[in-house]
Amino acid sequence: MRSKLWIVDDEESIRTICKSALEENFKIQTFSNGSEVLLALNSERPDLIITDIKMPGLTGIDLLKVVAEKYPNLPTIVMTAHADIDNALSAYKGGAFEYLSKPFDVNTIRSLALKAIRKSITETPLRESSDNLKQLKIIGKAKSLQSVFRAIGKISKSNISVLIRGESGTGKELIAQSVHENSDRSEKPFVAINVAAIPHDLLESELFGHEKGAFTGAQTQRIGRFEQAHGGTLFLDEIGDMHPELQTRLLRVLSSQEFYRVGGHNPIKSDVRIIAATNQSIETLIHEQKFREDLFHRLNVFKLSLPPLRDRTEDIENLVNFFLKESAIELKTKEKLMDKKVIDFFEQYSWPGNIRQLENICRYLTVMSSSNIITIDDLPDDFADTGNTKEDSNSSSWEDLLRSDIRIGISKDINFIKNTNKKLESILIEESLNATKGIKQEAAKLLGWGRNTLAKKARDN
Numbered sequence: 001m002r003s004k005l006w007i008v009d010d011e012e013s014i015r016t017i018c019k020s021a022l023e024e025n026f027k028i029q030t031f032s033n034g035s036e037v038l039l040a041l042n043s044e045r046p047d048l049i050i051t052d053i054k055m056p057g058l059t060g061i062d063l064l065k066v067v068a069e070k071y072p073n074l075p076t077i078v079m080t081a082h083a084d085i086d087n088a089l090s091a092y093k094g095g096a097f098e099y100l101s102k103p104f105d106v107n108t109i110r111s112l113a114l115k116a117i118r119k120s121i122t123e124t125p126l127r128e129s130s131d132n133l134k135q136l137k138i139i140g141k142a143k144s145l146q147s148v149f150r151a152i153g154k155i156s157k158s159n160i161s162v163l164i165r166g167e168s169g170t171g172k173e174l175i176a177q178s179v180h181e182n183s184d185r186s187e188k189p190f191v192a193i194n195v196a197a198i199p200h201d202l203l204e205s206e207l208f209g210h211e212k213g214a215f216t217g218a219q220t221q222r223i224g225r226f227e228q229a230h231g232g233t234l235f236l237d238e239i240g241d242m243h244p245e246l247q248t249r250l251l252r253v254l255s256s257q258e259f260y261r262v263g264g265h266n267p268i269k270s271d272v273r274i275i276a277a278t279n280q281s282i283e284t285l286i287h288e289q290k291f292r293e294d295l296f297h298r299l300n301v302f303k304l305s306l307p308p309l310r311d312r313t314e315d316i317e318n319l320v321n322f323f324l325k326e327s328a329i330e331l332k333t334k335e336k337l338m339d340k341k342v343i344d345f346f347e348q349y350s351w352p353g354n355i356r357q358l359e360n361i362c363r364y365l366t367v368m369s370s371s372n373i374i375t376i377d378d379l380p381d382d383f384a385d386t387g388n389t390k391e392d393s394n395s396s397s398w399e400d401l402l403r404s405d406i407r408i409g410i411s412k413d414i415n416f417i418k419n420t421n422k423k424l425e426s427i428l429i430e431e432s433l434n435a436t437k438g439i440k441q442e443a444a445k446l447l448g449w450g451r452n453t454l455a456k457k458a459r460d461n
Contacts, residue, residue: 002026002027003027004026005050005113006028006030006040006049006050007029007050008031008050008051008055009030009055010032010052011052015030017106018109021109025110025113033056034055034057034058034060037051041067041070041071045074047074048074049074049076049077050078050109050113051079053078053079053080064078075116077109077116079100079101080102081102098116101141139318139322140318141314142311144312145306148305152175152178152179153182156179156182158183159185161275161299161300161301162275162276162301162304163299164275164276164277165277165279165304166305167279168353169354169355169356169357170306171306175304176235177190177235183233183273185231185233185273189228189231189232189233190229190235191225191233192235193206193207193234193236193237195242196237197238200246204249204262207224207225209224209261210261210262210264214262214264215262224261226253226259226270227268230271230272231272234275236274236275236276237277240285240291244290244291244292251292251294254299257269257271258270282296282300308351309358310349310351313347316347317343320343320346320362323358323362324337324365326359331363331366333366334372336369337372338374339373339374345376364380425457440454440455
């Protein structure tokens with residue numbers, strides 16, 4: 001017997017797409033709003049609900065709360081076109097099984113629906129109000145960022161260590177704060193320390209504190225960051241720069257759950273969740289014997305990888321609008337608008353400083369632009385020199401640049417991949433023949449093809 005699935009969305013086209021994708025596996029009933037669902041729940045119960053978040057009247061989040069209260073074991077999948085971390089976390093706090101951003105692939109929603117039915121829900125759904133969620137500047141509809149949102153929603157309620165990876169300026173501390181603010185430790189302190197910014201000989205005292213007289217200049221007892229973060233979260237930024245001696249001590253603390261102040265003799269219990277972050281390759285540091293492998297495994301219980309801004313071009317316009325609005329409020333001036341040509345330029349820019357750099361340039365333009373419309377002429381003269389466009393960037397591999405160009409191309413032309421693939425094959429064939437001085441047998445070997453395949457593809461191209 002097929003499971004009963006209810007689809008809730010105010011857009012008929014979405015209801016139709018979902019029904020078409022899922023009717024082979026489910027017995028489906030559709031609803032145009034949440035109120036209809038609540039009425040139907042009085043007389044029957046589905047096996048799964050898929051609902052939109054933004055709907056007139058009763059929102060998807062409000063519906064989730066009622067469903068979680070009435071049927072705590074009923075799985076719910078939330079879908080939304082408004083993809084940001086607050087929606088994602090609101091969905092998980094409301095008890096959602098999974099969070100899906102529009103537009104979505106039909107195979108993805110089918111796979112999630114079947115997984116939701118198969119999975120036995122053993123934990124009581126979380127019912128905290130989403131009104132208490134901290135509003136954080138994490139905005140994005142890019143698929144790479146959506147996976148981060150989903151992960152945060154799932155790990156926030158645990159106490160496992162988290163390692164956040166990403167280039168400078170991608171928002172690692174903001175992500176760490178988000179994990180903390182939506183965890184059971186949210187009422188306790190969130191303490192952040194940049195390991196790279198503090199000299200090695202001072203970092204031990206900074207982390208663990210010291211007793212009076214422990215060393216020259218220690219005139220009073222000092223409480224370290226571990227004690228300050230007791231019951232809460234300690235964020236260790238740029239962990240890859242930690243001195244090997246301190247790595248050993250940190251590992252001991254993580255293993256024993258206790259530490260000593262510098263110069264102290266009494267152990268202090270450590271009740272702290274560790275979130276670490278790095279913009280370096282820890283694996284490379286381990287290979288170079290600059291980072292302890294056992295500490296890496298302690299920290300890397302769950303890893304989050306933040307995408308660079310150049311791989312999130314679809315988010316740039318929304319981020320620009322957000323930062324311009326924030327800058328206008330902060331600087332107490334009229335909000336500026338960005339000319340489309342500037343947005344296009346930004347989407348081709350490599351952004352070596354990532355989100356932080358974009359926020360700073362928006363603040364600069366809010367101050368310096370004489371018109372309400374920001375144009376290319378308003379950009380500082382040295383702006384291009386600080387990061388170059390993607391095509392000229394040395395900070396990315398050719399694979400990253402190609403991937404980014406493909407994403408942009410697809411958004412503008414549905415046939416982009418097909419046409420690009422044909423051009424790429426043509427270039428590969430031409431260069432292989434050049435390398436082998438026109439000997440087709442040898443060129444085919446370079447390409448990993450048979451001679452007949454090469455001949456056929458050469459004719460087609």
